[in-house]
Amino acid sequence: MNILIKSAKVIDPKGKHHKKTRDILIENGKIKKIAAKITAGKTKSFTAKNLHLSLGWFDMHANFRDPGFEYKENINSGCDSAASGGFTSVLLMPNTMPITDNNAQVEYIQSKAKNNIVSAYVAASLSKSMQGKEMVEMYDLKNAGALAFTDDKNSLQSNAVMKNALLYAKDFEGLIMNYPNDTSISNRGQINEGKISTALGLNGMPATAEGMMVDRDISLCNYTGGKIHLCYLSTKDSVSKVKKAKKKGLQISADVCLHNLILTDEQIMHFDTRYKTLPPLRSKKDCIALIKGLKDGTIDVICTDHSPEDEENKKTEFDNAAFGIIGLETAFGLISKHLRNYLSLTEIIEKIAINPRKILKTGDIKIEGGIAANLTLFDPEIEWRISKKDILSKSANTPFIGEKLKGKALAIYNKGKFLRIS
Numbered sequence: 001m002n003i004l005i006k007s008a009k010v011i012d013p014k015g016k017h018h019k020k021t022r023d024i025l026i027e028n029g030k031i032k033k034i035a036a037k038i039t040a041g042k043t044k045s046f047t048a049k050n051l052h053l054s055l056g057w058f059d060m061h062a063n064f065r066d067p068g069f070e071y072k073e074n075i076n077s078g079c080d081s082a083a084s085g086g087f088t089s090v091l092l093m094p095n096t097m098p099i100t101d102n103n104a105q106v107e108y109i110q111s112k113a114k115n116n117i118v119s120a121y122v123a124a125s126l127s128k129s130m131q132g133k134e135m136v137e138m139y140d141l142k143n144a145g146a147l148a149f150t151d152d153k154n155s156l157q158s159n160a161v162m163k164n165a166l167l168y169a170k171d172f173e174g175l176i177m178n179y180p181n182d183t184s185i186s187n188r189g190q191i192n193e194g195k196i197s198t199a200l201g202l203n204g205m206p207a208t209a210e211g212m213m214v215d216r217d218i219s220l221c222n223y224t225g226g227k228i229h230l231c232y233l234s235t236k237d238s239v240s241k242v243k244k245a246k247k248k249g250l251q252i253s254a255d256v257c258l259h260n261l262i263l264t265d266e267q268i269m270h271f272d273t274r275y276k277t278l279p280p281l282r283s284k285k286d287c288i289a290l291i292k293g294l295k296d297g298t299i300d301v302i303c304t305d306h307s308p309e310d311e312e313n314k315k316t317e318f319d320n321a322a323f324g325i326i327g328l329e330t331a332f333g334l335i336s337k338h339l340r341n342y343l344s345l346t347e348i349i350e351k352i353a354i355n356p357r358k359i360l361k362t363g364d365i366k367i368e369g370g371i372a373a374n375l376t377l378f379d380p381e382i383e384w385r386i387s388k389k390d391i392l393s394k395s396a397n398t399p400f401i402g403e404k405l406k407g408k409a410l411a412i413y414n415k416g417k418f419l420r421i422s
Contacts, residue, residue: 001418002027004040006047008377011054011349012367018346024053026373029416033369046420048410050381054349055365056088056374056414058356059328060255061231061303064090064120067108068097073308073394075109079116081306081393083419085328086376086409088118090306091360093152094125101125101136103144110145117417121362123148126165126176130154135165138174147360150177150231153278153323155213157183159220166226175360177229180213180238181279190319192265192280200268202318205280207235214238218245218252227251229359233299234260234279236289243298253359255301256290259325262338267399273314273321274399277305291342300355302348304331308395326398329391333405336380340406345380377411384408
């Protein structure tokens with residue numbers, strides 16, 4: 001679709017138009033021209049008050065539950081949810097049924113997602129059936145289109161398998177991702193171990209369970225000379241360890257879930273299962289440390305960990321409830337509301353659009369003439385209230401319905417398609 005975007009402030013820290021108000025003409029899926037003022041005859045135009053524009057937002061951790069759990073989410077509803085939140089790209093986790101551990105599963109997801117405006121990329125499992133015992137055929141899966149390898153929340157416990165995976169992935173520049181959680185220490189905990197878990201009588205997950213696995217992964221990364229991405233950091237101690245490892249020059253990157261930045265375990269005082277997440281919500285001091293880690297570059301990416309769950313698995317006793325929050329529709333409104341006092345708009349765009357692509361090596365997309373257009377248009381200041389009708393996901397397991405947010409995606413452009421959101 002051809003379109004002329006009028007008077008948009010460009011947020012592109014590596015581009016020559018950064019922080020400048022520009023018209024952008026898109027024809028046949030590519031940016032044809034960027035200038036202070038463009039006249040394009042009968043070409044359809046888009047404009048809005050306080051219009052900003054960046055590279056399309058990219059969520060590094062999304063669960064679309066397809067195949068196997070389509071009653072919670074499917075690829076089409078997940079893509080609709082992502083588009084509504086302003087995301088043009090997502091990386092899908094492999095915890096489907098069957099597990100995404102073979103070429104056929106990668107190809108199934110790619111085929112089902114190809115007609116959506118959102119680019120749905122695939123992360124294959126790191127071990128066969130996510131059992132943590134035997135590596136998948138990583139090279140074949142990489143050639144089939146898998147961008148990364150992870151057992152996601154089934155944190156890889158075997159030191160030997162992790163060592164071999166890091167060594168093997170070096171040969172074809174594969175990316176290993178791991179959620180650091182020593183399950184022998186976390187011991188089926190329900191929430192963060194601390195005063196709240198003691199008061200509520202719930203099994204706690206100690207920060208040590210994460211810290212010990214971060215130590216393991218850093219040590220093996222150093223030993224093998226490999227590259228690793230640490231997922232869902234949630235503790236002050238983890239931030240400190242990753243910061244030291246990066247200073248030593250190790251090839252380490254990391255992400256954090258949005259809800260671990262803005263919520264604490266105090267929200268669980270009323271046994272509200274909407275706040276049950278993995279990793280668990282931690283303390284205020286952990287939130288502060290994670291935000292500082294984003295600011296100084298220790299943590300590279302903010303993710304949503306969009307995790308749809310049906311009511312049967314959420315509206316039940318706390319011990320039996322599933323972990324997870326959906327997050328694609330609410331992400332930017334929460335980031336802009338809660339983090340703008342700490343992170344500049346440029347830094348936010350780096351964490352949700354630029355760094356995910358850099359880590360996953362999806363191509364050097366730029367806001368320049370001649371380049372395929374992959375853009376999110378947004379207003380970072382507009383205030384709005386999220387309602388259940390705004391949720392396009394099949395599931396509504398979020399504590400943020402009814403909350404007043406700040407900042408909203410207005411439209412996206414990707415794959416030659418334009419979608420006006422509001």
